Amino acid sequence: MIFKLALFNANDCIKIMLKKRITIKDLARELGYAPSTISRALNNHPGISKKTKEEVQKAVKKLGYTQNSIASNFRKNTMLSIGIIVPRIGIHFHSLVISGIEEMAYMRKYNVTIFQSQDSLDREKEIAKILQTKMVDGIIVCLALETNNYDHFNQLKDNKVPVVFYDRVPENYEASKIVINDYQSAYKATEHLISSGCKRIAHISGNPEVSIYKERLKGYKAALVKHNIPLDEKLIEYTKDLNYDEGVYSAKKFLNLEHKPDGIFCANDYTAVSTIQVFKKANYSIPGDISVVGFSNYPISRIIEPTLTTINDRAFEMGQAAANLLIRQIEEKSEIISSETVVLETELIIRDSSKSFNSHK
Amino acid sequence: MIFKLALFNANDCIKIMLKKRITIKDLARELGYAPSTISRALNNHPGISKKTKEEVQKAVKKLGYTQNSIASNFRKNTMLSIGIIVPRIGIHFHSLVISGIEEMAYMRKYNVTIFQSQDSLDREKEIAKILQTKMVDGIIVCLALETNNYDHFNQLKDNKVPVVFYDRVPENYEASKIVINDYQSAYKATEHLISSGCKRIAHISGNPEVSIYKERLKGYKAALVKHNIPLDEKLIEYTKDLNYDEGVYSAKKFLNLEHKPDGIFCANDYTAVSTIQVFKKANYSIPGDISVVGFSNYPISRIIEPTLTTINDRAFEMGQAAANLLIRQIEEKSEIISSETVVLETELIIRDSSKSFNSHK
DNA sequence: CTGAAAGCGCTTACAG
DNA sequence: CTGAAAGCGCTTACAG
Numbered sequence A, B: 001m002i003f004k005l006a007l008f009n010a011n012d013c014i015k016i017m018l019k020k021r022i023t024i025k026d027l028a029r030e031l032g033y034a035p036s037t038i039s040r041a042l043n044n045h046p047g048i049s050k051k052t053k054e055e056v057q058k059a060v061k062k063l064g065y066t067q068n069s070i071a072s073n074f075r076k077n078t079m080l081s082i083g084i085i086v087p088r089i090g091i092h093f094h095s096l097v098i099s100g101i102e103e104m105a106y107m108r109k110y111n112v113t114i115f116q117s118q119d120s121l122d123r124e125k126e127i128a129k130i131l132q133t134k135m136v137d138g139i140i141v142c143l144a145l146e147t148n149n150y151d152h153f154n155q156l157k158d159n160k161v162p163v164v165f166y167d168r169v170p171e172n173y174e175a176s177k178i179v180i181n182d183y184q185s186a187y188k189a190t191e192h193l194i195s196s197g198c199k200r201i202a203h204i205s206g207n208p209e210v211s212i213y214k215e216r217l218k219g220y221k222a223a224l225v226k227h228n229i230p231l232d233e234k235l236i237e238y239t240k241d242l243n244y245d246e247g248v249y250s251a252k253k254f255l256n257l258e259h260k261p262d263g264i265f266c267a268n269d270y271t272a273v274s275t276i277q278v279f280k281k282a283n284y285s286i287p288g289d290i291s292v293v294g295f296s297n298y299p300i301s302r303i304i305e306p307t308l309t310t311i312n313d314r315a316f317e318m319g320q321a322a323a324n325l326l327i328r329q330i331e332e333k334s335e336i337i338s339s340e341t342v343v344l345e346t347e348l349i350i351r352d353s354s355k356s357f358n359s360h361k
Numbered sequence C, D: 001c002t003g004a005a006a007g008c009g010c011t012t013a014c015a016g
Helices: A002-006 A010-017 A024-031 A035-042 A050-063 A069-076 A092-107 A121-132 A151-158 A182-195 A211-226 A244-255 A269-281 A315-332 B002-006 B010-018 B024-031 B035-042 B050-063 B069-076 B092-107 B121-133 B151-158 B182-195 B211-226 B244-255 B269-281 B315-332
Strands: A081-086 A111-116 A138-141 A163-166 A176-180 A201-205 A236-238 A263-266 A291-293 A310-312 A341-344 A347-349 B081-086 B111-116 B138-141 B163-166 B176-180 B201-205 B236-238 B263-266 B291-293 B310-312 B341-344 B347-349
Touching (some): A024 A050, A035 A050, A081 A092, A081 A121, A081 A315, A092 A111, A092 A315, A092 B111, A111 A121, A111 B092, A138 A315, A151 A163, A176 A182, A176 A315, A182 A201, A182 A263, A182 A291, A182 A310, A182 A347, A201 A244, A236 A244, A244 A263, A263 A269, B024 B035, B024 B050, B081 B092, B081 B121, B081 B315, B092 B111, B111 B121, B138 B315, B151 B163, B163 B315, B176 B182, B176 B315, B182 B201, B182 B211, B182 B310, B182 B347, B201 B211, B201 B244, B236 B244, B269 B291, B315 B341
Parallel strands (some): A081 A111, A081 A138, A138 A163, A163 A176, A176 A341, A201 A236, A263 A291, B081 B111, B163 B176, B176 B341, B201 B236, B201 B263, B263 B291
Antiparallel strands (some): A310 A347, B310 B347
């Protein structure tokens, strides 16, 4: 042991004892090269002799050097780092999106720093400011519920930091966006109910001030109009949050209607699940007496009985697409950052809560 | 507009046109101070006159300066940054933990960089190496399923980077850990079944090579022994993953037993839900004929019918505790990083899938 | 109260 | 093939 230590010079010894980080300078001193040579050897530059590179690698092992990528990236003025702002990580949809982002980012050597806005506009602004100072190369954001103004992203844009929004995206604001076609998806879901024989189709809507729920509502209405089914405002329930309890409340209102619906399209799976449970409890058969279609393809949709017909909202793919687009924009480094909108195709997953007709149009 | 621009000096003008980042040097030139003075004014140092500070703030506004916190932290040799390694972000438990970590970290001005090991040991090693280079101040990790050796964390420890493990934690390895008491929780769950009248209690176990499932199994057995109920290996089913389908498979085996169980303790909620569904389909009444208890308190446990008695595993609090402990260890900066283990109290949530007795011991 | 200088760990023209 | 020097944007002893 003593003998081994004797192979180190005094300075290195001290560093090792104090667990100070070994730097390029230490390698340089150890081998008698200039730090610039070490740097080039480490980065496998062409104009460095093979012999030198090998020597350097040996010294790396001996002294236990690990690169300081912060210093390196700082010098190169790129952090290979992307920031994410989501409302809440614990919401399953967002956790899948994040998962998709991380996966894509990891492949491309970027790392992902995550912030929760908690659906608060103030906090979202605060985070945007923090991100400003962090040298992130780009950011991905799903807007807070409260957010109705997007000025806090202007400075990022001015600084040429690309921003990609997903799911809850700004309206009338020039930016890149990843969305699904909510209108088309709702249309498809409603039409499925129609073609499976439903005549009176109700809708449980989210807050119609939020664009995605507005679009779903529109798609529902359009499908009815298209198939000459009269709209009936009594068949539309508006919720604040689309949570389970609001679903129960809405379903009960439908249940108490004189002229009850025979199909219900719900703007998410939670309200669809509570609708199923409310009608089952009231001894309705599903899909015999009433069909139910949800939206999102949450895990519970495969477990509830009957299993739930729903729209696959492609959360994971949305994350991948967001990261992909963002990284492309980062690496283009063009003077003008283009604003692109990617619309992901959704998919109607037909399960047991709706009748399936082969004569499906 | 022209007039306004005339107020800037040439160099600043160019920077603004090219959208180059404004630095302390630019402020210094603008005001005729030295960069060091600007830095001190910005950081509100005592020995800087109020007048100067105000001038600096004005120039900050005028030129649109934002601090480069990477440069600042790099100079100060702390990144205020913590790294997380989780198996998969999309698993609800982990997303709640991450949420708790982010919340605590945000309050303490740390930011959180996230990696998924995808339950692969190789990837976990790779990530540990990456983290090595990133100047993170500490890391939080839940081990990959595959991980059976912890050497890849040694260098981090050697470099005095605190590491806190949660949930799936290393065995026989000196480290800080946040866990729940799996043994005690399983004991409590099983005893609840016993005291509500069950005589033959089955168990659906996870992979018993994984310590948390081993502990749950032990707790189940201990409760039976304590209450003089004979162990019966036919009443224990081992699964690989504790997923829904494995639950169905296990429940059916119990259902086909000659001498059927009247209570089942499942090592997670997914298998508990499939157990409920299998027995309901076979026309057993729950909890009349058979009681079911799960583990984790997933959202589905409040929705399934009957609602599921389960153990609250405190995912969110686990994240908070992990971040809290980690940040304490970071800020202590003592020569020796202490290894602490925090055991969180779980809670038995009694719902409708088990009989509740007031004569509960 | 303010400034000049050195430095965090690295990279990269420039020169030889 | 290698080195000396400057610099990324900031901070901080040291000096006055």
